[in-house]
Amino acid sequence: MSLIECRQLTKKYTRGDNEIIPLDELDLSIEAGAFLALMGPSGSGKTTLLNLIAGIDRPTAGELRVEGTDIARLSRSKLARWRSTHIGYIFQLYHLVPVLTAYENVELPLLIQPISRKERHARVAQALELAGIADRHDHYPRQLSGGQEQRVAIARSLVTDPPILLADEPTGDLDRASSKAILELLLRLNTELGKTLIIVTHDPTTTHYAKETLHLEKGRLVSEAPPALAAEVKSAGDGRGERDA
Amino acid sequence: MRLLPFDYATRNLGRSPGRLVLAVLGSALVVLLVIASAAFVRGMGSSLSLPEENSNVIFLGAGSEESVERSEVSTRAAEVVATLPSVRTRLGERYVSPEVHIALAIRTEESQVEGRLTPVRGVRPTAYLVHSQVHIVGGRTPTPGADELMVGGLVGGQLGVDASRLALGKTLLIDGRPWSIVGHFRAPHTVMDAEIWMALTDLQVVGQRDDLSCVVVTLDPALGDFTDAEVLAAQRLDLELTAMREVDYYGALARFYAPIRAMVLVTASLIALGGILGGLNTMVAAFAARVREVGTLQVLGYPRRAIILSFVQESVIVAATGALIAGVVGKLLLDGIAVRFSMGAFGLVVDAPVLAIGIAAGIILGIVGALPPTLRCMKLPVGQALRG
Numbered sequence: 221m222s223l224i225e226c227r228q229l230t231k232k233y234t235r236g237d238n239e240i241i242p243l244d245e246l247d248l249s250i251e252a253g254a255f256l257a258l259m260g261p262s263g264s265g266k267t268t269l270l271n272l273i274a275g276i277d278r279p280t281a282g283e284l285r286v287e288g289t290d291i292a293r294l295s296r297s298k299l300a301r302w303r304s305t306h307i308g309y310i311f312q313l314y315h316l317v318p319v320l321t322a323y324e325n326v327e328l329p330l331l332i333q334p335i336s337r338k339e340r341h342a343r344v345a346q347a348l349e350l351a352g353i354a355d356r357h358d359h360y361p362r363q364l365s366g367g368q369e370q371r372v373a374i375a376r377s378l379v380t381d382p383p384i385l386l387a388d389e390p391t392g393d394l395d396r397a398s399s400k401a402i403l404e405l406l407l408r409l410n411t412e413l414g415k416t417l418i419i420v421t422h423d424p425t426t427t428h429y430a431k432e433t434l435h436l437e438k439g440r441l442v443s444e445a446p447p448a449l450a451a452e453v454k455s456a457g458d459g460r461g462e463r464d465a
Numbered sequence: 466m467r468l469l470p471f472d473y474a475t476r477n478l479g480r481s482p483g484r485l486v487l488a489v490l491g492s493a494l495v496v497l498l499v500i501a502s503a504a505f506v507r508g509m510g511s512s513l514s515l516p517e518e519n520s521n522v523i524f525l526g527a528g529s530e531e532s533v534e535r536s537e538v539s540t541r542a543a544e545v546v547a548t549l550p551s552v553r554t555r556l557g558e559r560y561v562s563p564e565v566h567i568a569l570a571i572r573t574e575e576s577q578v579e580g581r582l583t584p585v586r587g588v589r590p591t592a593y594l595v596h597s598q599v600h601i602v603g604g605r606t607p608t609p610g611a612d613e614l615m616v617g618g619l620v621g622g623q624l625g626v627d628a629s630r631l632a633l634g635k636t637l638l639i640d641g642r643p644w645s646i647v648g649h650f651r652a653p654h655t656v657m658d659a660e661i662w663m664a665l666t667d668l669q670v671v672g673q674r675d676d677l678s679c680v681v682v683t684l685d686p687a688l689g690d691f692t693d694a695e696v697l698a699a700q701r702l703d704l705e706l707t708a709m710r711e712v713d714y715y716g717a718l719a720r721f722y723a724p725i726r727a728m729v730l731v732t733a734s735l736i737a738l739g740g741i742l743g744g745l746n747t748m749v750a751a752f753a754a755r756v757r758e759v760g761t762l763q764v765l766g767y768p769r770r771a772i773i774l775s776f777v778q779e780s781v782i783v784a785a786t787g788a789l790i791a792g793v794v795g796k797l798l799l800d801g802i803a804v805r806f807s808m809g810a811f812g813l814v815v816d817a818p819v820l821a822i823g824i825a826a827g828i829i830l831g832i833v834g835a836l837p838p839t840l841r842c843m844k845l846p847v848g849q850a851l852r853g
Contacts, residue, residue: 267848276764276847297768304766311851315761319476329765332467376765 221288222249223383223416224273229282231268231439242268244439245282252383255410255417257430265439266420270386273418274307275299287383304332308377308415312389314369316361322372323348323357329380343379350413351375351405367398374405378415385409387419391426403429468771469762474778481751485783488747492787492830493794495740500795500823502733504813505804506726511654512811513719514712520553521595521711522694524680530707531717533566534584538677542704546680549697551689553682555594560683562595564588565665567672573626574636574643581624581805585614585639585661587668595681598655604633604648609664615648619659622803623810637661639671656715659803659810681711722806737826744834748780752838759842760850773839780835781828788827792820 231243242265250256258266271277272284275291284292286306294302316325326347330340348354353371361369370390377385387406391399407429409415419426427433435442478485524546529536543563553560565587570580586592590606593599607613614637621628636643644663652658669675684690694708762772800815842850 271848274764276851300763300766300768303764307764309764311761315757315851317473317758317761319480320473328762331470332766332771380766 223252223254223287224248224250225283225285226269226272227283229269229272229284230280231265231272231277232280242439243272243279246439246441248434248441250416250418252416253410253414255407255429255431256419257426257433258418258420258436259422259424259427259433260436260442264436266436267388268439269436270388270418270420273384274309274386275303276309304329305380306382306384308380308382308385310370310373310377310385310387310390312392314361314366314373314393316369316372316376318361321358321360322353322364322375325361325372326375326379329376333380343381344375347375347379348372350378350409365398366394367401370394370398370402371405374402374409378409378413382415384416384418387417389420389422391421391423399423399425467768469767469775471778474775474782477779478782484747484751488744488783489787489790491740491744491747492784492827493790494787495737495744495830496784496788496791496823496827497795498733498736498740499826500791500815500819501799501813502729503819503822504795504799504815505729507816507819508654508804508811508814509722509726509806510719511814512656512658513715513722519710519712520684520686522682522684522691523709523711523714524682524694524698524706525678525709527705527707530709530714531721533679533714534568536566536678537674538563538679538706539704540675540677542701542706543677543680545701545704546682546697546706549682549689549693551684551693553685553688558591558594560591560594562588562592562681563665563677564592564679564681565668565672565674566678567668569639569671571624571661572638573624573630574638575630576624576626580638583620583623583661584656584659585663585668585671586657587665587672588662589665592662592681595683596652596657598652599650599657600652601648601650604646607647607663607667609666612642612644612667613647614644614661614663615650616646617658617660617662618649618651618653619801619803619810619812620661622812623659623805654812654814656811658812659805725806737830741830741833744784744830745837748834749838749841752776752835752842756842756845756850757853760845760847763847764851769843773836773843776839776842777832777835781831784827784831784834785824788824788830791827792823795823796820 226246226248229243229246230241233240233242242263246269258269260266268277272279273286275294279292283290289302291299291302317328320328323344327340327344330343345354348357351371351374353368353375356364356368364372390406391402394402403426406417406419410417419430523533524538524542525533526536526538547559547561567585568582569585571583572578572580593606604615607615616631621631631646633646633649635646637646650662684694691710698706698708759772763769795815799813801812803810803812
C-alpha cells in the first residue's frame with residue numbers, strides 16, 4: 221500500500237457567488253521514500269494538496285489516506301496529535317517564533333510529546349546538527365540569515381522524526397546559493413534518512429533534485445513531467461543535486 | 466492537554482516594549498479606579514457601621530431620628546436617662562455621655578480662606594467610656610473653659626491642611642476665636658475620626674445653646690436591653706425623646722448614602738468597561754499581527770485550547786502586573802485619604818479585601834480583554850492563518 225493515497229480528492233470553496241475548485245477529483249499515490257516536486261501555476265491547487273496531506277485543511281469530497289489512516293475522519297484534536305508525529309512542515313517564510321532561540325524553536329514541537337527533558341535535548345541537538353545549524357543554536361531568528369532561518373525551520377520539521385516532510389516553496393525567499401544548499405539538505409534527508417518529501421515549488425531547479433515531478437493545473441494532474449522538463453529531469457537522474465553546485 | 470511553556474507567554478510580552486508599557490499602564494489605571502471606588506465604598510460603609518456587639522443607645526429629640534445635629538434634648542432629659550437601671554457602670558462611673566453636635570466653620574491660623582464646616586462634638590469625660598473606638602494618641606483631653614480642643618485623625622483632610630498644621634500647641638480659629646489643640650485622637654473607620662472634640666460646656670457657649678443634641682449610653686446586657694431604653698422614651702412623653710440603637714442610627718445613615726455608593730460603583734464599572742473596550746482594541750491589533758504564529762503552532766500540533774490559554778496567559782500577566790502596580794499606588798497614595806461628605810469625612814480604606822477586588826478586576830480584565838481577539842484569531846482556517 222502507498223504511503224499517501226488520494227482518491228477522487230476534491231476541495232471546493234465558495235467565495236461570494238463563485239465556487240472555486242482548487243482540487244478536482246485528484247487521484248494520486250505517493251510511495252514511502254518519494255521525493256516529489258509539485259509544480260504548476262498559482263492557483264493550480266499545489267498548496268491546497270499539501271495542506272490536505274498535512275491535515276491542515278479537510279477535503280470537500282474524496283478520500284485521503286496517509287499510512288492507511290483516513291485523516292479526513294479524525295477529529296480536530298486527534299488530527300493535531302497525528303500531525304505532530306507524522307508530518308514535518310517547512311514554510312516559505314520559515315515561520316519561526318521571533319522570541320525563541322533557534323534551539324527553542326526546534327524544541328517547540330517536542331514540548332507536546334510525552335518524552336523526557338534529556339531525550340528532548342538529544343533530539344533537538346541531533347536535528348540542529350542534521351540541518352547544519354548547530355553552531356547557531358542560541359541565536360534568535362533576527363540574528364540569522366534567510367538560509368539559516370530555513371535550516372532552523374527544517375530542523376524543527378525533523379525533530380519529531382516524522383515520516384513525511386512537506387515543504388511549501390522552501391526556497392522561494394532565498395538567494396540562489398542558499399536555495400541550492402537547502403535543496404541539498406532536503407535531498408540528504410530523503411536519501412540518507414528515508415524521509416518522504418513533497419515540495420511545492422515554482423523553481424524548476426527543484427526538479428533536478430526531486431525523484432518525481434508532478435504538474436497540477438486547475439486542480440488536476442496534467443502530467444508527471446511536461447515534455448520540456450522530462451529530459452532535463454531524467455538527465456539529472458544519477459547525479460541528482462549536483463546540477464547547481 | 467499539553468500546553469505551551471509559561472515562558473513562551475512571558476517572552477512574547479517583550480516583543481513590543483512600548484505596547485507592553487502602555488498595556489500595563491492602561492490596566493493599572495483601570496484597576497486603580499476600581500480600587501479607588503472600592504476604597505470609597507468601603508470607607509464610607511465602615512464609617513457608618515458599628516460592630517454588632519455595640520450596645521450603645523442614642524437618645525435623640527423626638528422627630529430627629531435622621532440627624533443628631535438637628536436634635537434637641539433637654540439637660541433634664543439627660544439626667545433622667547442617666548437613671549436608667551440597665552446602663553453600664555464601672556468603678557462607680559455610669560456610661561452616660563451627654564453630647565452637643567454642631568458643624569462649625571473652622572480654619573487654621575495660617576489659612577486666609579473662609580473656614581470649612583467641620584463636625585464638632587462637645588463631650589464630658591464619660592464620652593471616652595461610651596465611645597470605646599476613640600483612642601487618644603497624643604496630648605490630653607481638653608480642659609473646660611480653657612479654649613482647648615482635640616482633633617481626630619481625619620480632621621487634616623477635612624480642613625484640607627497638612628497634619629503639621631494640626632500639631633499639639635497649634636491653634637484653630639472658630640468664629641475668629643483661637644482654640645489650642647491639646648490632644649489628638651483616632652477612631653479609625655468611624656465618623657468620629659473626622660471630628661473635633663471639646664468640652665461640652667465650651668461647645669454650648671460657642672453654639673449658644675443650653676440644651677444637648679443627644680445622650681449616648683452604653684447598656685449592660687446583664688442588666689437589661691434596648692427595650693428598657695424604648696420603654697423609658699415611650700413612657701416619659703414630657704422628655705420628648707426617641708431611643709435608637711447606635712447601630713441602627715448609623716445603619717439608617719448608611720442606607721441614606723447607599724445611592725451615592727451605588728452611583729460610585731456604577732461610574733467605576735462604566736469607566737472600567739471603557740478601559741476593557743480600549744484594551745480589547747489594543748489586543749485585537751496585537752493578536753491580529755500574530756495570526757501566522759497561531760497557524761504555525763497549530764501545524765506543529767498544538768491544540769487550539771493550548772494556544773488560547775497561552776495568549777490569555779500573556780494578557781493576564783500584563784493585567785495582573787498593572788493591578789499590582791495599582792495596588793501599591795492605591796495603598797500608598799489613597800489609603801486613609803479623607804473624603805468630605807455631609808457627616809464630616811471618612812477615610813478611603815485600601816485594605817486586603819479592596820486590594821483583592823483590584824487584583825480580581827485586573828485578572829478579569831486580562832481574561833476578558835484577551836479572549837475575544839484570541840478566539841477571533843482562532844476562527845481563521847489554519848491554511849489562511851499561515852498566509853497571514
